[in-house]
Amino acid sequence: MESPFKPDILKGRVALVTGGSSGIGFEIARQLGLHGARVGISGRRQDVLDAAVAALQADGITAMGLQGDVRSSAACEGWVAALGAAWGPGLDVLVNCAAGNFLATSEELSVNGFKTVMEIDAVGTFTMSRAAFPALKQSGCRHGASITNISATLQYGATWWQAHASAAKSAVDSLTRSLALEWGEFNVRVNGVAPGPIDGTAGMAKLAPGAKELVQSTIPLRHEMGRKWDIAMVCVFLASPAAAFVSGDTLVVDGANWMWKPQL
Ligand code: HXC
Numbered sequence: 001m002e003s004p005f006k007p008d009i010l011k012g013r014v015a016l017v018t019g020g021s022s023g024i025g026f027e028i029a030r031q032l033g034l035h036g037a038r039v040g041i042s043g044r045r046q047d048v049l050d051a052a053v054a055a056l057q058a059d060g061i062t063a064m065g066l067q068g069d070v071r072s073s074a075a076c077e078g079w080v081a082a083l084g085a086a087w088g089p090g091l092d093v094l095v096n097c098a099a100g101n102f103l104a105t106s107e108e109l110s111v112n113g114f115k116t117v118m119e120i121d122a123v124g125t126f127t128m129s130r131a132a133f134p135a136l137k138q139s140g141c142r143h144g145a146s147i148t149n150i151s152a153t154l155q156y157g158a159t160w161w162q163a164h165a166s167a168a169k170s171a172v173d174s175l176t177r178s179l180a181l182e183w184g185e186f187n188v189r190v191n192g193v194a195p196g197p198i199d200g201t202a203g204m205a206k207l208a209p210g211a212k213e214l215v216q217s218t219i220p221l222r223h224e225m226g227r228k229w230d231i232a233m234v235c236v237f238l239a240s241p242a243a244a245f246v247s248g249d250t251l252v253v254d255g256a257n258w259m260w261k262p263q264l
Contacts, residue, residue: 001229003034009240011036014087014139016079018042018070018128019098021052023201024150027228028095028235033061035236037093040083042066042075070098070124076131084135090142091135093239096125096172097150102206103161114164121168125149125175129190133183140187148238149176150231151194151250153258162207169194173250180248189247191238196254199225221255 015032019025020041029039033056041056041063043049049065056063066082068075080091100120104113129147139145151173155166173192180190197204197215204225208215216223234253237243252258 001227003031003233003236005035005233005236005240007034008036009242010093010236013037013092013239014040014083014090015093015095015239016040016042016066016083016091016132017095017097018124019150020095021045021049021065023203024195024198024228024231025095025097026052026055027232028097028150029063030056030059030061031229031232031236032093032095032239033063034059035240037239038062038064038087040064040066040079042068042070042079042098044069070096070128071119073127073131076128080132080135089135090139090145091132092139092143092145094129094132094136094145094147095150095235095239096128096147098124098128099150099165099203101162101165101203104164105161106163109164114167117164118168118171121165122171122175125172129175129179133188136183136188137186140183144187144189144241144244146189146191146239146243147176147179148235149173149190149192149250151176151192153194153196153252153254156258176250177248184247189238189243191243191246191248192250193231193234193238194250194252194254195226195231196252196257197225198228198231200228218260219255219257220260224255226253226255 021043
């Protein structure tokens with residue numbers, strides 16, 4: 001897919017994408033890179049990370065793999081330090097995309113299962129943002145910096161067997177607003193992107209296996225699932241100077257899926 005943006009709109013910028021070694025996170029990292037940024041991607045599995053870095057480099061992108069878990073503040077701090085050591089002080093763009101999820105009824109979901117998803121999605125977003133803030137603040141004071149939190153739409157209303165992920169993503173949306181309020185004075189913008197059903201992702205495979213046609217029938221726009229590209233383009237926009245006065249918002253990118261109702 002051709003980008004509607006100029007290829008150098010993020011030239012000279014440094015970006016960190018958590019969960020950037022696969023799925024939506026990888027495409028976000030790729031598009032930030034194709035628009036000029038140097039990108040660090042975090043992930044838990046070294047082999048997957050190595051393959052992702054090689055794929056980004058094959059696209060001409062300057063990329064670095066950052067192994068570890070967003071549940072570890074030491075890991076998050078280490079990633080920011082590694083980027084600073086390689087590419088200079090400051091961090092211009094942070095995308096919190098690392099997430100975990102599975103379907104479970106609330107009756108069967110263990111307390112540890114609930115906590116695990118909260119810890120990856122909600123606490124992980126805070127842990128990473130907090131670890132990155134000193135570097136983001138440095139960039140913010142120079143030319144502006146941004147955080148984009150990848151959220152979801154399943155917490156608007158309620159979603160079957162998603163009590164844990166809905167609670168976690170609600171917390172992420174709240175955090176987006178709180179950090180935007182506190183960090184605006186340092187020219188650090190904080191926004192969210194709430195993807196709807198996106199084709200070819202672990203989320204769709206886990207949450208709606210074999211239900212592609214049913215899901216597509218509930219997407220007013222195009223009657224097709226979104227593409228990873230659709231999410232990545234919004235992340236490029238939010239990281240770019242075009243979004244210089246956008247902060248505290250979560251953009252829904254779902255083809256109007258979440259508000260779908262059957263025709264009466
Ligand atoms: C019920 C489950 C479960 C399942 C794990 N648990 N999988 N419970 N059904 N399918 C429970 C375990 O029993 C355990 O509780 C607790 O969760 C922790 O499990 P671990 O395997 O020890 O955790 P961990 O290795 O850290 O794995 C985390 C994970 C895993 C979330 C469970 O699936 C993961 O890492 N996924 C990452 C990739 C991913 O999920 N991507 C999709 C994101 S989709 P007990 O009590 O037994 O100790 C997404 C989009 C949402 O976020 C929006 C979509 C529209």
